[in-house]
Amino acid sequence: MADFVAKKVLFTSGKGGVGKSTLSTTYAKLLCAQGFEVLMIDCDVSLRTLDIMLSVSSMVLYDWYDIVEDNVNANSALITTDGPKLLAAPQGEISVTADDMKKLIRTYERQFDYIVLDCPAGVGPVFDAVLAVAELALIVSTPDNVCVRSAAVAAGKAADAGVESRLLINRFQKNITFGGRALNIDQVIDATGVQLAGVIPEDRALVLAMLNGELIDPNSKGVKAMERVIRRLNGEQVPLKI
Ligand SMILES: Nc1ncnc2c1ncn2[C@@H]1O[C@H](COP(=O)(O)OP(=O)(O)O)[C@@H](O)[C@H]1O
Ligand SMILES: [Mg+2]
Known part of the structure; x- marks a missing residue:
């Protein structure tokens, strides 16, 4: 058994539909491409999505609640994909x-380098449970007032739980201001109060990769932006390219 334990990284946002699953899947696939063993846990209870994004929905027999309840052994619930391994979200x-989350993580943390937890939108009980096991919270926000306000709430909860946060500004469009309603990067950072890890542009290639469960296009702007995020999270000084 390995003497290391996986780094646990959660993706959250106050608001739904801002790109948590897209960015967490891209992040996990990139780490796999770098040779790491990665487990993704779909924490969006009742709204399972990662099995579709990773193109393995026909392979889901069990979900991670079966592990919490000791219904199956640890390996039976793991779904193999081209990239990360997956634990599907429970339905219903x-x-x-x-304590459930801690048990789940203990089951797998010595088998993987990273455990990526894709949270549901909002700051409900599942998010609280995931905060009890995560070391880093990546807070996803699009550059608009509604989203930054709820991102700030999620970041506040992470801080209360003693979990470090970093900000991912997603779907950024340099030259589109929506009549002055879109926020600039500094405004998003100020409104959320979270240190920036990266700005991910609007990118159709990211959408297509998730729709078809395809390999990510290493030359797309969104994937390159996520690569820079990984380098910054590793402590490298990487200039912001927008
Ligand atoms: N950088 C991006 N560029 C373009 N579309 C994006 C980007 N990030 C996410 N999307 C799209 O936004 C929608 C919501 O993304 P998703 O990852 O499911 O959000 P969440 O997990 O936060 O609910 C999807 O249609 C996805 O393809
Ligand atoms: Mg999602």
């Missing part, structure tokens, strides 16, 4: 506690 109404 379940209540998840911090």
